Amino acid sequence: MISSFSEPIYCPNLSCADPRNTFGRQQCAACETDLIYRYLWVVGQAAEEVPAGKVIADRYFVIAPQIWLDSRPAVPPSVPEQLPDTIMPYLHLYPQRLHTPEVYGFCPLGEAPSAAEVILLENVPINNFGRLYPSILEAWSGTTAARQVYWLWQMLQLWAPLSEQGVASSLLVPQNLRVEGWRVRLLELHRGNFVPTLRDLGDVWSGLVESARPEVQSRLGEICQFMRRSSMPFDAIALELNDLLLEQAAKLPLHLEVVGMTDTGPQRSKNEDSCYPTAADFQSSKTSGGDQLIPYLTMVCDGVGGHEGGEVASQLAVHSLKALIQNLLAEITQQEELMTPTMVIKQLEEIVRVVNNVISAQNNEQGKELRQRMGTTLVMALQLPQKVKNSEDLPSNNSHELYLVNVGDSRAYWIGKNYCQRLTVDDDVASREVQLGHCLYWETQLRSDAGALTQALGTRDADFLRPTIQRFIVEEEGLLLLCSDGLSDNDWVERSWENYGPEVLEGKMSLEAAVQSWIRLANEKNGYDNTSVVATHCRMSPERLVLFSPAVVSAPASAPVSAPVSASVSLPPSLPRSLQKSGLRAEPPLPQSSKQLLYPETTPAPEPVQKQGFKLSLPLVGLLGLILACGGLGLWVRSLQSPQPGPEPVPPPPETSAPSPAAIPSPGAESPSPSPESTPAEIPSPGAESPSPSPESTPAEIPLPEEAATPSPSPE
Numbered sequence: 001m002i003s004s005f006s007e008p009i010y011c012p013n014l015s016c017a018d019p020r021n022t023f024g025r026q027q028c029a030a031c032e033t034d035l036i037y038r039y040l041w042v043v044g045q046a047a048e049e050v051p052a053g054k055v056i057a058d059r060y061f062v063i064a065p066q067i068w069l070d071s072r073p074a075v076p077p078s079v080p081e082q083l084p085d086t087i088m089p090y091l092h093l094y095p096q097r098l099h100t101p102e103v104y105g106f107c108p109l110g111e112a113p114s115a116a117e118v119i120l121l122e123n124v125p126i127n128n129f130g131r132l133y134p135s136i137l138e139a140w141s142g143t144t145a146a147r148q149v150y151w152l153w154q155m156l157q158l159w160a161p162l163s164e165q166g167v168a169s170s171l172l173v174p175q176n177l178r179v180e181g182w183r184v185r186l187l188e189l190h191r192g193n194f195v196p197t198l199r200d201l202g203d204v205w206s207g208l209v210e211s212a213r214p215e216v217q218s219r220l221g222e223i224c225q226f227m228r229r230s231s232m233p234f235d236a237i238a239l240e241l242n243d244l245l246l247e248q249a250a251k252l253p254l255h256l257e258v259v260g261m262t263d264t265g266p267q268r269s270k271n272e273d274s275c276y277p278t279a280a281d282f283q284s285s286k287t288s289g290g291d292q293l294i295p296y297l298t299m300v301c302d303g304v305g306g307h308e309g310g311e312v313a314s315q316l317a318v319h320s321l322k323a324l325i326q327n328l329l330a331e332i333t334q335q336e337e338l339m340t341p342t343m344v345i346k347q348l349e350e351i352v353r354v355v356n357n358v359i360s361a362q363n364n365e366q367g368k369e370l371r372q373r374m375g376t377t378l379v380m381a382l383q384l385p386q387k388v389k390n391s392e393d394l395p396s397n398n399s400h401e402l403y404l405v406n407v408g409d410s411r412a413y414w415i416g417k418n419y420c421q422r423l424t425v426d427d428d429v430a431s432r433e434v435q436l437g438h439c440l441y442w443e444t445q446l447r448s449d450a451g452a453l454t455q456a457l458g459t460r461d462a463d464f465l466r467p468t469i470q471r472f473i474v475e476e477e478g479l480l481l482l483c484s485d486g487l488s489d490n491d492w493v494e495r496s497w498e499n500y501g502p503e504v505l506e507g508k509m510s511l512e513a514a515v516q517s518w519i520r521l522a523n524e525k526n527g528y529d530n531t532s533v534v535a536t537h538c539r540m541s542p543e544r545l546v547l548f549s550p551a552v553v554s555a556p557a558s559a560p561v562s563a564p565v566s567a568s569v570s571l572p573p574s575l576p577r578s579l580q581k582s583g584l585r586a587e588p589p590l591p592q593s594s595k596q597l598l599y600p601e602t603t604p605a606p607e608p609v610q611k612q613g614f615k616l617s618l619p620l621v622g623l624l625g626l627i628l629a630c631g632g633l634g635l636w637v638r639s640l641q642s643p644q645p646g647p648e649p650v651p652p653p654p655e656t657s658a659p660s661p662a663a664i665p666s667p668g669a670e671s672p673s674p675s676p677e678s679t680p681a682e683i684p685s686p687g688a689e690s691p692s693p694s695p696e697s698t699p700a701e702i703p704l705p706e707e708a709a710t711p712s713p714s715p716e
Contacts, residue, residue: 077105202227359458377408486531
């Protein structure tokens with residue numbers, strides 16, 4: 001399709017001597033910069049009448065009705081000074097970007113003042129060849145029962161946030177619902193002519209249920225009947241659908257293999273990253289008789305605070321989270337009934353708040369204030385093993401439930417054979433400004449503080465912390481990748497996944513080799529920061545396909561390959577010499593503004609968020625006291641901050657199991673988005689020198705706290 005155009009596509013490198021390139025090229029002929037093929041979905045009735053092959057505004061090529069290609073991706077699109085109210089739902093729904101499109105810009109259809117202006121959307125369900133992904137109607141009959149239920153579950157979870165913005169009608173148009181593998185995506189947002197109800201959604205689902213898989217058709221039909229009764233609450237419908245989803249997922253085979261590595265990088269003398277599990281965790285598990293957290297728990301923490309502060313905070317977070325998650329899993333294994341998503345999310349929220357206060361208490365004990373306080377980012381994945389009764393009434397262990405927790409800008413990705421999907425949204429200035437409706441995302445990247453953090457673990461009291469918690473179902477083979485911004489900066493995951501992800505999934509490369517390659521790539525392309533990568537191969541086939549030779553592919557000759565821990569968990573080798581620190585260097589500046597935490601110094605503190613009642617609170621306070629009172633942990637923290645050789649070992653997790661949670665009726669899939677009133681303003685991170693620029697951009701100097709602006713008011 002692309003080769004039929006004679007017009008050029010321009011190199012995104014603004015300093016390129018000859019930016020014009022022929023369609024179909026992947027790299028610029030003059031400077032070898034990767035060319036960008038940005039396909040846009042055009043909203044507006046006038047756009048439907050523009051024929052394919054036409055060139056609009058000397059830059060947009062019409063590939064198909066309402067599908068345009070931007071041939072000048074380095075040139076900013078047209079945007080009015082005052083953003084119209086029509087696009088506000090797109091901006092406010094930015095936290096849902098995994099499913100919803102984003103506004104790229106505007107374009108008039110003609111030169112006359114009265115010419116119609118259309119909205120250009122990016123992050124849309126269009127593949128690399130300029131074609132729409134199939135609609136849910138087109139793909140429905142050809143997919144599995146588990147995926148059919150999962151698609152409906154995602155639609156139900158989108159109902160509340162879309163209803164808040166007045167665009168729930170978007171879920172009632174089957175052609176507007178596109179599917180990319182497991183993921184449901186919206187082509188555009190529709191306001192509709194009426195306020196839809198769950199009964200309307202049930203009517204749409206009824207048409208799908210008629211051709212659903214036999215094993216779920218009857219149950220889905222009953223759920224649709226519930227939805228069409230006005231007296232049936234949302235929570236009850238969600239619980240019924242969740243039970244059916246877990247039953248179907250439990251029938252699928254699932255084998256987990258995990259590898260985690262962290263590296264100081266070529267420009268740093270100390271590593272402020274921490275991750276779990278690493279080779280040391282596997283070795284410890286092997287000698288101590290097994291670690292019940294492996295392979296279900298993975299996490300990456302990136303310390304904030306400079307020098308020893310960030311290192312202490314990230315390690316303290318990892319060790320504290322391990323202890324508390326251990327208790328949670330112990331409690332779940334003793335329960336016969338399923339824990340609902342809401343109950344799990346509430347548990348995880350409380351756990352993260354406890355860990356936040358452990359770090360915050362350490363700051364208080366040392367008298368650290370404002371810019372001096374240490375903290376850490378967090379991205380954590382928990383694949384929850386629950387006992388699910390399948391259709392034969394036989395219990396089976398089911399770890400298909402995936403819960404993602406993130407605070408800060410460490411990220412999670414899902415990599416399949418044909419796509420790479422970013423699962424998390426950064427807690428930074430750029431995301432905040434878009435969500436508040438102040439500007440478009442690409443406009444925020446022009447700010448010097450675009451990547452500055454708006455929250456991190458430990459820098460403030462837990463009442464001001466709002467972790468984002470999402471729940472997914474693993475029902476296809478893929479890689480779950482967690483990483484710090486040492487790798488994700490400058491989009492190197494998106495730019496490199498095709499070189500490693502499919503190779504692992506096809507058995508042509510080991511998971512260890514892929515993780516090593518990502519760390520090596522981060523050191524070569526970014527290099528100014530520490531890097532941590534934890535990858536989990538979620539394999540759905542009963543037998544493991546191995547086409548590579550582990551002794552050759554997994555690691556260089558200098559790094560021996562260790563034997564696997566078990567049939568489903570591989571022991572990663574030690575890092576090769578090329579990835580290890582080769583001598584101490586002077587401490588360089590912190591990487592960039594993404595390492596700077598933001599909260600107000602001159603403005604009044606925002607009102608704390610009221611905690612919802614939950615029976616876990618008092619026992620967690622007890623756990624907090626246990627962790628804080630533990631002498632070994634205190635000695636370990638102090639030893640990290642002293643010049644002594646190494647920290648004392650952290651005591652094992654408490655043997656007492658977590659207390660039973662209270663029943664929570666609402667099974668929401670995510671924690672609430674942070675309110676503008678509680679969004680902190682920005683200041684640089686404590687004890688940090690001026691950040692060193694990234695290879696592609698040099699951010700301007702961040703103002704001192706006295707000059708920091710107060711948080712922007714809510715658009716409401």
